[in-house]
Amino acid sequence: MHELSICHSIADIVTRHAGGRPVRTVHLRIGQLRQIVPDTLVYCWSLVSQDTALEGSELRVESIPAQIRCAECDHVETLTAPVMRCGMCGGQQVSVVAGDEFLITSLELAEA
Template identity: 60%
Template structure:
């Protein structure tokens, strides 16, 4: 379960950036191509933050769908499955333009 180690890394980053201010919400963006299960990540967040300054914080996850751009016809398409073929022209020379993201987008800090 690599989500546990991911949560530990997220808490390290959040603690460095939040300083002494209490954190209410941590927002992250995860692309569909990442091998991360959002429900498992949320569960692990509870485990990793238990008994820490982040215990009352919540993890908000935004999923980013897989999108490609076809080099042949220049169509940009959001895909529902990771089959990298242009649905417009059946071209296989495509560029992934979304779906590989993994980043912390913002922290919501409590007023002190």
């Protein structure tokens, strides 16, 4: 369960950026191609934040669908199955254009 170590890293980053202010919500954007289970990440956040300045804060995860672009026909499509092939022309020379993200997008802070 690597989500626990990921939450420790997120907590370190959030604590530094909050500058001592109470954190209400941490917003994340995670691509579907990342091998992260959002529900497990949220659960691990409750463990990592317990008995810290982040206790009571919420982790909100926005899941980003995986998308590919075909090098042959320039078609962009959202993947519904783990098949890296263009649905328009069948080309296999594709590049990932979305779904590989892992970002802390914003923090909601309480008044100090």
